[in-house]
Amino acid sequence: MTGSDPSQFEVRPHPNPRSEAERGAILANPGFGRDFTDHMVTIRYTEGKGWHSAEVGPFGPLSLSPATAVLHYAQEIFEGMKAYHRADGRIGLFRAEENAARFQRSAERMAMPQLPTELFLGSLRALIDIDRAWVPEGEDTSLYLRPFMFASEEFLGVRPAMEFTYCVIASPAGAYFKSGPKPVSLWVSHEYTRAAPGGTGAAKCGGNYATSLRPQAEALEHGCEQVVFLDAVHRRYVDELGGMNMFFVYEKDKTVVTPPLGTILAGITRDAIFTLARDAGYEVVERLYDIDEWRADAESGDLTEAFACGTAAVITPVGVVRDKDHEFSAGTGEAGPLTKRIRQNLLDIQHGKVADPYGWTSVVD
Ligand code: PLP
Ligand code: COI
Numbered sequence: 403m404t405g406s407d408p409s410q411f412e413v414r415p416h417p418n419p420r421s422e423a424e425r426g427a428i429l430a431n432p433g434f435g436r437d438f439t440d441h442m443v444t445i446r447y448t449e450g451k452g453w454h455s456a457e458v459g460p461f462g463p464l465s466l467s468p469a470t471a472v473l474h475y476a477q478e479i480f481e482g483m484k485a486y487h488r489a490d491g492r493i494g495l496f497r498a499e500e501n502a503a504r505f506q507r508s509a510e511r512m513a514m515p516q517l518p519t520e521l522f523l524g525s526l527r528a529l530i531d532i533d534r535a536w537v538p539e540g541e542d543t544s545l546y547l548r549p550f551m552f553a554s555e556e557f558l559g560v561r562p563a564m565e566f567t568y569c570v571i572a573s574p575a576g577a578y579f580k581s582g583p584k585p586v587s588l589w590v591s592h593e594y595t596r597a598a599p600g601g602t603g604a605a606k607c608g609g610n611y612a613t614s615l616r617p618q619a620e621a622l623e624h625g626c627e628q629v630v631f632l633d634a635v636h637r638r639y640v641d642e643l644g645g646m647n648m649f650f651v652y653e654k655d656k657t658v659v660t661p662p663l664g665t666i667l668a669g670i671t672r673d674a675i676f677t678l679a680r681d682a683g684y685e686v687v688e689r690l691y692d693i694d695e696w697r698a699d700a701e702s703g704d705l706t707e708a709f710a711c712g713t714a715a716v717i718t719p720v721g722v723v724r725d726k727d728h729e730f731s732a733g734t735g736e737a738g739p740l741t742k743r744i745r746q747n748l749l750d751i752q753h754g755k756v757a758d759p760y761g762w763t764s765v766v767d
Contacts, residue, residue, distance in 0.1 A: 411525070432576040478552040479505065484752070493765065497762050526547055546573045586628050587626040594613070605667075628710070630723070643712075660688055679744060720732060
């Protein structure tokens with residue numbers, strides 16, 4: 403089966419969906435990843451048969467054998483994207499084909515089958531179609547979409563599974579950080595790394611996030627909200643945060659610096675920022691960025707802004723940066739002018755409030 407026609411999906415409406423009042427209460431204060439819509443998509447893959455049994459059914463528990471491969475060897479990948487209520491009243495997506503392509507790259511790295519782009523896009527449309535009332539309308543809100551795939555074969559041998567399950571669930575989202583676009587504080591992890599060359603850093607697989615939890619706890623213990631990882635070889639070049647890419651702004655020569663791809667996730671927001679920064683008159687430089695350079699340039703004032711970016715967090719200014727010996731902050735420690743400008747620009751495009759000269763947005767209905 404291929405194609406994006408939602409009619410390919412068998413639709414089993416929830417027999418007992420949430421009432422309008424229940425949904426309204428959730429949408430009034432959506433939080434992040436806490437409440438889920440009434441439905442979910444499921445598609446199965448079986449070696450030799452391909453993709454089959456696509457359906458949109460009630461959101462609910464999966465029934466798995468204790469011997470299901472993913473529970474033992476973590477053969478699992480996911481994506482994160484958002485559906486937006488647009489200014490014209492329609493529902494839009496942002497660069498969804500890029501998520502489809504990254505899902506395929508993650509699958510390739512994890513020895514999993516690649517879901518065709520049209521089926522990926524069709525699955526999003528099918529879910530949004532039935533749960534469209536769950537897309538919140540407020541400023542800075544959206545319906546967070548979580549496509550994921552796991553090895554669902556019942557087998558304990560260590561080899562790629564022969565059966566996989568792909569699902570999409572959706573969760574209404576407010577601002578990811580409770581503090582909104584206020585600066586996020588960062589703990590520099592010297593002990594733990596996130597990804598080594600040849601590893602899975604560029605894949606969006608669950609294991610990368612599992613290993614980030616201990617360093618994230620360390621960040622919290624030190625009064626910081628997020629952890630920034632350094633490279634695994636030299637232990638000095640900035641990689642990224644647990645769920646966001648990093649940018650550094652040098653106003654004096656109008657450049658924006660960001661770590662190169664390799665062991666980091668190729669963020670779709672990161673890529674959009676390249677274009678928005680260039681259009682704002684800045685040169686974008688992808689290069690290794692030393693933690694000592696960060697501190698020295700922050701202290702001298704050469705570094706004027708630092709921000710992190712990702713689908714969930716959009717663009718978030720970085721405030722205090724700390725490790726056991728140092729503490730510094732870029733610029734004033736508040737959201738700088740370029741950070742604010744690019745953030746607003748991006749949100750306005752995503753919500754269809756301004757024209758999209760880049761062809762990044764698509765409407766679902
Ligand atoms: N880096 C990591 C580790 C992430 O999990 C994410 C979020 O998806 C990002 C960066 C940002 O990627 P994107 O902008 O595509 O959401
Ligand atoms: C996202 O930004 O979509 C992410 O996936 C980050 C995090 C919630 C895992």
